[in-house]
Amino acid sequence: MPISSDSTPTDATTRAALMRAARRLFAHQGYDATSVRQITREAGANLGAVTYHFGSKQALYHAVLEDALAPFASGILAAACSARPPLERAADVVGVYFELLARMPDLPFLLIQEMMARREAPTPITNALRQVSGALGDLVREGQEDGTIRGGDPLLFALSIIAQPVHLSIAAKVLAQVAGVDTHDPETRERLRAHTAAFVQAGLSRRAE
Amino acid sequence: MPISSDSTPTDATTRAALMRAARRLFAHQGYDATSVRQITREAGANLGAVTYHFGSKQALYHAVLEDALAPFASGILAAACSARPPLERAADVVGVYFELLARMPDLPFLLIQEMMARREAPTPITNALRQVSGALGDLVREGQEDGTIRGGDPLLFALSIIAQPVHLSIAAKVLAQVAGVDTHDPETRERLRAHTAAFVQAGLSRRAE
Known part of the structure; x- marks a missing residue:
């Protein structure tokens, strides 16, 4: 046949x-x-x-972006929209991001390259970031309504949640060189994840608690 | 003459x-x-x-790095080592970073390019990052001793302080495209600075306060 x-x-x-x-x-x-x-x-x-x-090269690029961003967006959306309390979902989002990075270390670099390029970011990127920042914004809004998250612009909180794991992942090489922190070691990764989740929760959390 | x-x-x-x-x-x-x-x-x-x-091209590169990193390191060190309480110094560090970026928008990209390159970062970069992370680590340790900053690895807290302004600056283009946030507008910058400083302080602060 x-x-x-x-x-x-x-x-x-x-x-x-x-x-x-x-x-x-x-x-x-x-x-x-x-x-x-x-x-x-x-x-x-x-x-x-x-x-x-x-x-074309451009169509290949879009295929690469869609392939890399689909699990990123769906993983973060699933964690951000679960039935758990908002602050726990914020920690879950950080955890999902760390898991994704261990499986797909090229992901943050694809995003950063686009952020550095002096032209409009292509649709697969803006769509994924719109979805992710929308879901995180909703999570923050929900926490502000139930009194667990402090007041402020939900979009900026969404950015601060994402800033931590992104920065830790792109800083991996320099972290190893400057401070001897090996982010490829599973135990170190878990320590970084726990730290990042706690920092994000504290950053979001209503102080009076 | x-x-x-x-x-x-x-x-x-x-x-x-x-x-x-x-x-x-x-x-x-x-x-x-x-x-x-x-x-x-x-x-x-x-x-x-x-x-x-x-x-040589390499010597020119090192001159460029030293020229860009000297005001970065000295500005952050001055804010991190002042006589103010540790949590206020953390907010000052965020403020200094935002001011530097307004004057020198290329700075985060120089750092990120090095973080993405698949070779050892050159001495001007590792020296500046060692100085900055050392000073921020000391600030955190001091706050942990006087009871204003919660327990945890000072180096990881130092990274989380820096992650916020770095991420906001490199995400500027995508922020404008996805969320209509213009980081070149002075009023918006001030709103981002205030948000970032507050998030960092909350992330560091001992919860029981």
């Missing part, structure tokens, strides 16, 4: 190799500095493979 | 133009992606000017 030419094992393998190589290069060099030639060479594919599988 | 050949007005002007162009390019593209040709072109200097004024 013939296999359709669109989905031969070789095609799927090449597509996956292109996605992996592109994610690594886009994350560490940025979109502009990464060439199709570099991606295909790293993926062990021929120069036409990006056009054949994705249509 | 002849002027020494090392310090003619033209030399000083060219040197300054090279520093400015290099800082902008290193901050937005990273060290590796920036060529001497690009720096001299942007500075309106001839191709040999980097070698003449600095010796």
Whole structure:
């Protein structure tokens, strides 16, 4: 029985190799500095493979972003919208972020590259950030209504929740060099997660408690 | 009276133009992606000017880092080591960081580029971060001793203090796009500073207060 030419094992393998190589290069060099030639060479594919599988470098980039951001957005949304009390959900969000980073260390770099680029961020990024900041804003608003979270702009609180795990993840190399903190060690990661969750909860929490 | 050949007005002007162009390019593209040709072109200097004024691209990079990091380290150290109570000093540190960013928007990008590069960070960066994290760690320890700051690893608290202003500054473009928050507007900056200082103080503060 013939296999359709669109989905031969070789095609799927090449597509996956292109996605992996592109994610690594886009994350560490940025979109502009990464060439199709570099991606295909790293993926062990021929120069036409990006056009054949994705249509263009930009379409490949959007595919990489969607692939990386879907588990990020859905994981954070699930934690932010659970039935637990708002302050516990904030700690859960931090935990989910740490778990995601252990599985996908390129994620924060993809986001940071976009934040540093001097042009509009593409739709997959703005959509994911809108979803995440919306869900975190709702969490904060709910905590302000039930009196567990102090007053203030929910959007800014949402940013402060995210700032902690993002910063710790991008600072990993310098942390190791300056302070000997190895963020790849599971025990250290757990200590960082616990610290970050506690700091975020204290930062949000109504003082009079 | 002849002027020494090392310090003619033209030399000083060219040197300054090279520093400015290099800082902008290193901050937005990273060290590796920036060529001497690009720096001299942007500075309106001839191709040999980097070698003449600095010796090498790397020496120019270190000069750029030292120039950007000196006011950063000294400003944060002054705020962190003042005679005010530890929690107020933490808020002062956040304020100093916001002021520095308004004057030197390239600073966080220079730091982030180094954090993303897959090699050891250079000495001017590790020295500045060691000084800053040391001073913030001491501030936290002092607050833990006088009972105003809760228990925990001072180094991790130091990181959480810095994470907030750093993240807000690098997220500026995306914040504008996703939430319509213009961080270049002085009133908005002041609102962000006040929020960040309050979040950091609450995150550090002993809960029982």
